[in-house]
Amino acid sequence: MKKFLxxxxxxxxxxFLTSTxxxxxxxISFFYPPFGEFSLxxxxxxxxxxxxxxxxxxxxxxxxxTPQQLAQLRDLLQQRFNVTPTLVSQVTYSPIGxxxxxxxxxxxxxESRKNGLYAIRAxxxxxxxxxxxxxxxxxxxxxxxxxxxxxxxTEGLRIVDELSQLLKKKDQxxxxxxxxxxxxxxxxxxxxxxxADLRSPGKFLWQKKSLExxxxxxxxxxxxxxxxxxxxxxxxxxxxANTNQSSLSSPFPLIVISHxxxxxxxxxxxxxxxxxxxxxxxxxxxxxxxxxxRFQEYFAGLARPPEPAEFINRSLxxxxxxxxxxxxxxxxxxxxxxxxxxxxxxxxQSFGGYTILTLAGAEINFEQLRQDCNPNYSSFNLSxxxxxxxxxxxxxxxxxxxxxxxxxxxxxxxxxxxxxxSSLSQIxxxxxxxxxxxxxxxxxxFEQIRPFTWLPxxxxxxxxxxxxxxxxxxxxxxxxxxxxxxxxxxxGPDRDAVYSxxxxxxxxxxxxxxxxxxxxxxxxxxxxxxxxSKEPLNLSILQSLSVAQLNQISSESTPxxxxxxxxxxxxxxx
Numbered sequence: 001m002k003k004f005l006x007x008x009x010x011x012x013x014x015x016f017l018t019s020t021x022x023x024x025x026x027x028i029s030f031f032y033p034p035f036g037e038f039s040l041x042x043x044x045x046x047x048x049x050x051x052x053x054x055x056x057x058x059x060x061x062x063x064x065x066t067p068q069q070l071a072q073l074r075d076l077l078q079q080r081f082n083v084t085p086t087l088v089s090q091v092t093y094s095p096i097g098x099x100x101x102x103x104x105x106x107x108x109x110x111e112s113r114k115n116g117l118y119a120i121r122a123x124x125x126x127x128x129x130x131x132x133x134x135x136x137x138x139x140x141x142x143x144x145x146x147x148x149x150x151x152x153x154t155e156g157l158r159i160v161d162e163l164s165q166l167l168k169k170k171d172q173x174x175x176x177x178x179x180x181x182x183x184x185x186x187x188x189x190x191x192x193x194x195x196a197d198l199r200s201p202g203k204f205l206w207q208k209k210s211l212e213x214x215x216x217x218x219x220x221x222x223x224x225x226x227x228x229x230x231x232x233x234x235x236x237x238x239x240x241a242n243t244n245q246s247s248l249s250s251p252f253p254l255i256v257i258s259h260x261x262x263x264x265x266x267x268x269x270x271x272x273x274x275x276x277x278x279x280x281x282x283x284x285x286x287x288x289x290x291x292x293x294r295f296q297e298y299f300a301g302l303a304r305p306p307e308p309a310e311f312i313n314r315s316l317x318x319x320x321x322x323x324x325x326x327x328x329x330x331x332x333x334x335x336x337x338x339x340x341x342x343x344x345x346x347x348x349q350s351f352g353g354y355t356i357l358t359l360a361g362a363e364i365n366f367e368q369l370r371q372d373c374n375p376n377y378s379s380f381n382l383s384x385x386x387x388x389x390x391x392x393x394x395x396x397x398x399x400x401x402x403x404x405x406x407x408x409x410x411x412x413x414x415x416x417x418x419x420x421x422s423s424l425s426q427i428x429x430x431x432x433x434x435x436x437x438x439x440x441x442x443x444x445x446f447e448q449i450r451p452f453t454w455l456p457x458x459x460x461x462x463x464x465x466x467x468x469x470x471x472x473x474x475x476x477x478x479x480x481x482x483x484x485x486x487x488x489x490x491x492g493p494d495r496d497a498v499y500s501x502x503x504x505x506x507x508x509x510x511x512x513x514x515x516x517x518x519x520x521x522x523x524x525x526x527x528x529x530x531x532x533s534k535e536p537l538n539l540s541i542l543q544s545l546s547v548a549q550l551n552q553i554s555s556e557s558t559p560x561x562x563x564x565x566x567x568x569x570x571x572x573x574x
Contacts, residue, residue, distance in 0.1 A: 049077035181540035188527030202278035227276035251340035260350030353413025368420035436468030
C-alpha cells in the first residue's frame with residue numbers, strides 16, 4: 001500500500017500530464033485493480049494552475065508531492081504550446097503520429113474503457129484551434145470528447161517502473177564510461193597546453209560557393225554550399241616558417257556534411273567554416289525529402305510526410321553530389337583542381353548519422369527491423385518510430401556504400417535496428433560516434449554506445465558528452481528554419497561547449513585518418529577530452545569498448561524492447 005500511495009502521488013500524475021497532455025473533460029479517473037478507482041476533477045487542476053490554490057479534491061494528491069513537484073506541475077499547467085491545428089493534425093494523422101496516439105490510447109481510455117486514440121487526437125486539434133485559450137493541459141482536458149477519461153494505472157505503473165530502471169541503467173553506463181575515460185587519461189604524459197589549440201580557427205581563408213544540383217533521375221533538387229579554402233591572402237602563405245606550404249597548391253581534402261531530419265544546410269555552418277579554416281573543402285547539402293522546407297510544407301498541410309524512400313535517397317544524394325563535384329572539377333574554373341576525391345570524409349547528425357554510416361558500408365538490416373518493429377513490442381527508444389519506417393521499403397540489398405569515403409563522424413546517429421550489429425560490423429573505415437547523455441530521441445546506450453562495440457575497425461572513437469541532448473550539436477535555428485517547436489528543456493545547457501568539442505574532434509579525426517597525419521592522434525585520446533572538458537557538458541573520449549565490457553556495466557537483462565501482453569481494456573595547423 002505504501003508503494004501504491006507513493007505512485008498515486010503527484011509525481012506520477014505529473015508524469016502522465018507531461019507525456020500525454022490531456023486526460024479528461026470533467027474528471028480524471030485512475031483505474032487500479034484491486035483498489036478500484038480514484039478520481040480528480042479538472043476544475044481542481046484549473047484552480048491550482050490559475051491561483052495556486054489546492055482544494056479538498058486535489059489535496060489528496062498534492063500532499064504526496066514535494067513543493068518542487070507542485071511548482072513544476074503548475075508551470076506545466078500554465079504553459080501554452082504555440083502550435084497550429086494544421087500542424088497537430090498533420091503529425092497525429094501521419095504513420096508515426098498514429099503509432100504514438102495508439103500507444104497513448106492504451107494508457108488513456110475513454111469513459112467506455114476503449115483505446116483513447118481518436119479522443120486524444122480530437123482534443124489536441126480542438127485545443128490548438130482555440131484562439132483564446134490555445135493548447136494548454138487544462139484546455140486540452142476540457143476538449144476531451146468524454147465526461148471522464150480513465151487512466152490505465154496498472155499499465156502506467158509498469159511503464160513508469162521500466163522507464164525509471166532504464167534511465168537509471170543509462171546513467172550507470174554513462175558514469176562508468178566516464179570513470180574509465182578519466183582513468184585512461186591519468187596515464188597520459190601529453191602537455192596539451194603547449195600544443196596548438198584546435199578549438200580556435202585555423203589559418204586558411206575560405207570562400208563560400210552555393211549551387212543547386214538537379215538529379216533528374218530521382219526528381220531531386222539538392223541545394224549545396226561549398227566552403228573552399230583559398231591560398232589568397234592566407235596567413236599560411238605569408239608565413240615563411242610554415243612547413244605545409246608545399247601542400248597549398250594541392251587539391252583540398254573534401255568533407256561532406258549531412259543534416260538531420262527537419263534541418264537544413266545552415267545547421268552545421270559553424271563546423272563547415274571551422275574545417276575550411278584548417279584546409280578542408282566542405283560540401284554541405286540539403287536532403288529535399290526530409291529538410292526543414294519539406295517539414296514546413298508538411299506542417300502547413302501542403303506536403304505529405306517524409307517517405308520511407310528517404311532511407312535510400314539520402315545516401316544517393318551524397319553519391320550524386322560526389323559524382324557532380326567530380327564532373328565540375330573538370331569543367332568549373334572555380335572548382336577545377338581544388339578537390340581531392342582520394343581524401344573524402346563525411347559527417348552526419350541524427351538521420352544524417354545513419355546516412356553516412358550507410359555510405360561507410362552498413363546496409364539496411366531488414367531482419368533486425370522485423371524483430372524490433374513487431375507490433376507486439378513496445379520500446380522506450382523513440383528513434384525506432386523513425387527507423388521502423390524503413391521496413392516499408394522493398395526488402396533488397398540497396399547499394400549505398402561509396403568507396404570514395406574514407407572516414408566518417410556520426411553525431412547522435414540512429415542505427416540500432418535499421419542497421420544493427422550484423423550491418424555495422426561490415427564497416428571497415430575509421431568511425432567516430434558522438435553521444436549525449438540526455439538524448440531522448442536517439443538514446444545513447446541503444447544508438448551509439450552499444451553500436452560502438454559492434455564496429456570492427458580498430459580506429460574507432462566514442463565521444464560522450466554529459467547532459468547534451470539531441471539538439472546540442474545543432475546551431476541555433478533562425479526564424480526561417482525554426483520548424484520544430486522544441487521546448488527549452490529539451491535543448492539542454494548552453495551549446496557553445498558542444499560546438500567547441502565538435503570543431504576540435506572533427507579536425508583531429510579527419511587530419512589523423514583522412515590525411516594520415518599521426519601528430520593529430522593525441523587530440524583523440526581520453527586525456528584530451530579531460531583537458532578541454534567544461535561542466536556541465538563534460539566530454540569523455542574512449543577508443544575501445546568490447547561487448548563483454550559493456551555487458552559488465554549494463555546487464556543484458558535490460559532489453560531495448562519489452563514484450564507487452566494484450567492490454568486490459570484499462571600540432572601546427574594546416
